[in-house]
Amino acid sequence: MVKVEFPGEELTKYEIQKWLKSYKISYTPFMKKEELLEVVKSNKKMVIQIEKEKKKQLKLQSTENNDSNSLLSSSLSSSSSSSSPSSSFTSSYSSPFKSKINTGSKSLSSPFKKIDLKKKDSNNNNFTNNTTDQNLNDSNIIKHEKIIKKQNIENKLNGTILYVFLSSTFKDMSGERDHLIKVTFPALNVKAKEKNLTIVPIDLRWGLTKDETTVQGQIELCLKQIDKCPIMITMLGSRFGWVPTEYKVSDNNDQYSQWLSSMPLGHSITSLEVQYSLLTSKHCVAAFRDSSFQSSVPMIHQQSFQVENKESETLLADLKSKLIENDHCNVIENYPCKYGGVDKEGKVFVNNLESFGDYIFNKLWSIIEVEFPTPIKPLNSFEQELQFHKNYFDTKSSDYYGRENIQKKLKEFVTDKQSNDKIGIVYGEPGSGKSSTLAYFSKDISIGYSSWKVLYHFVGCSIDSTQSTNILYKFSCELNEQFNLKMDISDNHEKLRIDFPEILKKASRVRNILLVIDDLDEMSTSNQAHQMDWLPDSTELNDKCKILLSCYHGKDCWEYLHLRSNIPFTLSLPPLEIYEKNLIATKTLEKYSKKLEPKLLDRFISKTHAKFPLFIKLACEELRVFGSFEKLNQFVTKGIPDTIDQLILNMITRLEEDMGKDLIKKTLCFIALSRFGLSEEELLGLLKEKKQQHTLPFNVWAPLLNSISPLLRGGDHNTITFFHNTIVKVIIGKYLPTEKNQIVIQNYLADYYLSLADPLNNKSWLGYNSIGSGGDIINSNNNSSQLKLKPFEELPYHLMKSKRWDLLSNLFMDLRFIEAKIKIGLSKDLVENYIGSLQEIQSPSLSGERWVGNNFSSVNSVEDFCAFVQYQVHNLKRFPMITCQQANNLPDGSVCNQLSQKLLDQTKKPYFKWINKLQLSDYVIGTLAGHEDFIRCVLYRDDGKLIASCSDDKTIRIWSGETSSLIRVFPKVHNDKITCLIWRGNHLISVGRDKKILMWDEYGKVLADFTDGGHSNAVWGCCVSGDGKRLITASWDQTAIVWDIEKKSKLFHLKKHTNKLSTCAYSHNNKLIATGCWNGELIIWDSKTAQPIKTIKISDSTILFLQFSPDDQFLSVSSVDTFTHVFNTSTWTKVAQLEGHIEAVISSRFSYDGKYLVSCSDDKTIRVFETKDWLQVSLMTGHSGRVISCAFHPNSEKLRIITGATDKFIKIWDPKLGQNNNQVHQGHRKAVSYLQYIKSQDILVSASEDKSIRIWNHFTKNDLLSLKMALNIHSPQFELLADEKTFIILLSDGRVAVIRDFQQFLDENGLPDEASISTNTTPIVFKEYLQLNLKNPENINNPITTPVEKNQQQSEMITHFSVNPTGNGDIAFTSKTGRLVVYNIYKKYEVFNERLCGSLNECKFNSTGDLLLTRDLKSYYNILRMNAPSKYSVVLRSNTTQTITSLAWSKDHFALCLASGDIELYNIKPNFNYWKTLKSHVFQVHGLSFSPNGKYLFSASYEKHSILWDIESSAIVVAFPLGSISTSNILFNVDNYGQLSSILSDYTGKIHHLKLLYNQELYDKDY
DSSP, rough: OOOOOOOOOTEEEEEEEHHHHHHTTOOOOOOHHHHHHHHHHHHHHHHHHHHHHHHHHHHHHHHTTTOOOOHHHHHHHHHHHSSSSHHHHHHHGGGGSSSSOOOOOOOOOOOSTOOOEEETTTTSSSSSEEEEETTOOTOOOOEOOOOOOOOGGGGGOOOTTEEEEEEESTTTTTTHHIIIIIIHHHHHHHHHHHOEEEEEOOSSSSOTGGGGSSSSSSSHHHHHHHHSSSSEEEEEEOOOOOOOSSSSOTTSSSSHHHHHHSSOOOOOOHHHHHHHHHHHHHHEEEEEEEEGGGGGGGGGGGGGGGGGGGHHHHHHHHHHHHHOOOOTTEEEEOOEEEEEEOOOSOOOOEEEEEEEEHHHHHHHHHHHHHHOOOOSOOOOOHHHHHHHHHHHHHHHTTTOOOOOOHHHHHHHHHHSSSSOOEEEEEOOSSSSSSHHHHHHHHHHHHHHTTTTEEEEEESSSSSSGOHHHHHHHHHHHHHHHHHOOOOOOOOOOHHHHHHHHHHHHHHHHHHHHEEEEEEGGOOOGGGGGGGGTTTTOOOOOOEEEEEEEOOTTTTTTHHTTTTTTOOOOOEOOOOOOOOHHHHHHHHHHTTTOOOHHHHHHHHTSSSSSGGSHHHHHHHHHHHHHOOOOOOOIIIIIIOOOSSSSHHHHHHHHHHHHHHOHHHHHHHHHHHHHHHSSSSSHHHHHHOOOOOOOOOOOHHHHHHHHHGGGGGGGGGTTTTBBOOHHHHHHHHHHHHHSHHHHHHHHHHHHHHHHHHHSTTSSSOOOOSSSSTTTTEEEOOOOHHHHHHTTTHHHHHHHHHHHHTOOOHHHHTTTTTHHHHHHHHHHHHHHHHHHHHHHHHHHSSSSTEEEEEEEEBBTHHHHHHHHHHHHHHHHHHHHHGGGGGHHHTTTTTTTTTHHHHHHHHHHOOOOOOEEEOOOOOOSSSEEEEEOSSSOOOOEEETTTTTEEEEEETTSEEEEEETTTTOOEEEOOOOSSOOEEEEEEEEEEEEEETTOOOEEEEEEEEEEEEEEEOOTOOOOOOEEEOOOOOEEEEEEEEEEEEEEEETTTTTTEEEOOOSSSSSSEEEEEETTSSSSEEETTTSSSEEEEETTTTEEEEOOOOOSOOOEEEEOOTSSSSEEEEEESSSSEEHHHHHHHHEEOOOOSOOEEEEETTTTEEEEEEEETEEEEEEETTOOOOEEEEEEOOOEEEEEEEEOOOOTOOOOEEEEETTTEEEEEOTTSOOHHHSSBBBBBOOOEEETTTTTTTEEEETTTTTTEEESTTTTOOSSEEEEEOOOSSSSEEEOOOOOOOEEEESSSSSEEOOOOOHHHHHBBBHHHHHHHHHOOOOSSSOOOOOOOOOOGGTTTTOHHHHHHHHHTTTEEEEEEEOOSSSSSEEETTTTEEEEEEETTTTEEEEEEOOOEEEEEEEEEETTSSEEEEEEESEEEEEEETTEEEEEEEEEOOSSEEEHHHHEOOEEEEEEETTOOEEEEEEETTTEEEEEEEOOSOEEEEEEEESSSEEEEEEEEEEEEEEEEETOOOOOEEEESSEEEEEEEEEOOOSSEEEEEEEETTSBEEEEEEEEEOOOOTTTTT
């Protein structure tokens, strides 16, 4: 007797499937657990027979081996037993019910020829069974192949959806239909993604209701669906199908009714479908089943597969012949199959349909390849973003039915030009249909109102759609392109925010503009998007612009919009009416060609949450996949729950039963906790077990993706994400109810992205490249490269969410990771990573001057790296490869410097060691924390004992000015962000966006409210007069108001501005008022008469802050144009334009003694300038956000600065003014004009526009520049000749002075230190001047006779000179007259004098002195050759395409810099021919020098960057950013250790001493 253990209810679905696999019993992955148990039950006899047969085989084998030794016999017996299904079930096979076991991998024949499927099989050896296999015979297959011709079916696409109609008889074809729906089409859709296509089958299994089978028009419904589909699949067995007794044609008299009327009676529905399809000549694929399997069908079910009668048999044969003979139809005859049994619904089915599925798959793909040889529409990133929104728009607008009253109200809002309402909000409960309402309305306006241009944006439909910056950028680009506005669209948030209203105004001159933004609640919190500052105010919109939004009631964006002066129009979406429920349900089911009978429909819409469109949509999806028409009544009544949450839970339960609980749980959780959804590749990678080499096979993945698709968003087809937040909440509530549960999934995601970002697991971070098996980098195409960015975006986020702080700190201190992320264009994301992580970890309480997060031991170091990245990001974006270089430029004791040095020593790549860099300690001496949002203003009281700060969190806080401890928090009287405050003695005055103007005492009591009769829009500026009696406020209502503080009354209303006011200032002498606005206009007013005195246009950018100096001599103007403009208040002329910041200057304030001015900027830096010469004397970085406020301590002796920023912190700084002068001033106080290094004396000589020549002692021995001596000489150029005695000086007036004994000259005129330079004003008297003949022939008739006249003539002509390096005394001079004069300084006569062009600007000898290169002010250059000692002749006259700005020689080449920033290289031999062009600089290059051996070229540009090039490869070896624009000075020298050094200077006067380490040029010490 044979014992078999059959699976029962206690087993999971997966375990039952595994048992069925062991006996090779067919099932579909979509079967429920109960259905699988039915399959087990129906195959019990077969399993018992298999076990009996196996037992006989074992017994026979034992008899045959009776004479063998017992050990061998036992071994064989054991082997046979292990291969038996019975044995595996009772022993090892029992493990699927208790634990997982690893089994061998066996290749199966795939239903798709191009897909290699792998399948786990626990009994893949020895066992074969004729009963189950039956050796399906493919030899009977006959294929009728036709050439597939292009029919341009792209015109029939619905967006990117391609419909395929399925036609077959009903009773006998359920197996084939299931195979197509659940296996073939999901796999086809996976492949069709490369064509940007979605394949949707139209299957009318229960699409015709019972009534429709007996009423008019039911056949026409099928025909309409056929016309919708460019492709048809026909499946025929031995049945002809149901034949109606009459064709009940409708009264429409359309093409369908006319065709039906012409058809003779006797055709089945299937026959009519096929013949109509052939008539329309669409692509057709037909499959005829081999009937030989019917012999194994039990007698009770034979009728389901047999032909109805002789007449039907004849008609069926005729139908098959028509399909075979049709030129557009490919046919497979006699595809094999097996009888599969009876499913739970009582339907018979066939299985083993691999040949059938394989043929259909390949033919459909062949049709797609012919019709779509390339993807539908390859789009760039911006076009893709637009397409994502359009796809979502099309989906949502087509899903909208009813609600005519809502649409009417929206039309009235948009078309009413008399109303002040320019902004409207649609709101409602989750699932109420906000997105569909806006999408349908947008579509209706676009079609019905030609005068309106509608732009829409659906937040969340793509990864980039959640950023407010991207919303403005998208709208701006669309308007700019469609209306040909020809405006430069910036991607900077602040610039976009300011420019966008103007863009709207320009576009609205052509057409009315409607902006629609859906789902504001889902926006990213970056740039404080929820405060809605980025959205134009109603006052900025004209009558031709309207904005329509959607959000939830009571959310942040709702609250902030309602704080505006013009409260938006609001429209609530009420619950659906009964007729609307009916309509939505009916129309939604019609999309699937399905319909509910009236009674069922009434039950359906009576569900509690049927008042929400979301519920109806999800419930209709459940109805769509429900396969039994007979049990539909029961399913609608009991199977569909009353609430959305329960409905989603039911859907998840069904998915678990179909696909397995573990697989569904992981899939849904990964999607739910992903930040912006997952790509198909990512989800497959996450679902792969660690020990598996391959991801899920397609026969599992395709059904899985298909089964969850109803829950997914339809915008970005490349991103798998849920279409509604409610789904995410339900999934988290079901699977991840605790933080601990969520951390487990976050760990999975973090580890997965870590493996992608660092595929070699060696911290090389090469994930953005393709890595070969040997670790080599393989170039990938642009599309795949785009996919490889995401791991670098998501890794920090998921590490933070999984609270792996130590790993996160290691990541943020990894310079290679920083470089990799910046290299692939994620610099902005990197900065946000730092800020977000630090905000997450840092506690809000103060602990000394730093914070320590729990389990985050390296927070201080991460703060340092955060400051480094933020300050250097503009340089690193341009040159990612200098990340280590820039970290190494920080003080030697800093963590950034130490880690960079370690990495540079490991990699041994060339880099510049900055010898005389600043070694200053941290400027920050205190940090104040507590505010919960952006800090807008922070100021010391006049006695320095208290600090007041205000914030977007609507609070004012008072701190101790001595201990920095928090004293008190004022009550929240302001209803919106507080924009500015000012001390008035012991009182405070604050203004805000809520239009309030309040005066407080220092204890938080409101003393006065100036709001009544005041401004009509947000107030952004306030200032108190010098005597404390008056107050001025500036507002977005385009006006400023002067108040009498004591009387609390309004004195003047200043109304000359035409744009929003952002700031105002009162002079200390009470005489002047200054106001600034968004269009860059500054108005100076008489404070007594309130009349404008002067109007100055600063720029086209917003003025952000104004302040008079303490003596009222100057007015500082901070602007978005990145400059602080300083005006003399007597003449109103600009005396300085302070540069250095690279983004908007938000504030600038004078010190209380007027000696300094401090400015802060969006670039997160604080800069201090001396007011004497307006020179920058300090630069401070440390904030992780935009620095909004800065001010000096009132005690000038302390020289403290206090700042507030968007990182929510207040910092106190020591700017180190006047300390360690050598540290701060490494060079001159103004631009350096010339440099020369004297190696024998180890001195550096420099000249500057500060009118001094300085000699720096022990240059290579000292790290910092050490001043030996200085000369008060204003000279643009000088040269100490090879004899080290003769010193040539080109003076600023153009004369050339000659010093015959340099050392004696120094002894007589040298000044020892900085102080003596500034105090000694005695002019130096030169004994000798060169007298050169610079006259042109036209000047001969006017001879110059006196020395004074000769000197004056030369001062107007000499522009540059160059000394022959051979030491022969030849010096070449260029002149404005175009003459080149070569003068021998020792022999005292001219050896060459010739006019070469209109005006010469520069000349330079090569290193051997035999060639001389000159350039003019345009594009011409000349080369002279010295043929004999001091004998020169012109050998080349040529020109370039652009103005030449600089030139240089090496031993084999010369280089010319062009105005565009390009550098042209020429070969010297054989005949000065062009070689190559180096491109990277974007502005003019004015410093250029070859290294001694000519391997490297060093160039410095007006863009504040210097670049070291490898000449042979044209590669950038390293770059060195400068603090300011470079001057035309770059020197190379080899020090006493044989190391290559470079010296360069900039316009701030700084001299930079750099040593190139690990370079590939080697030198002798005596070079």
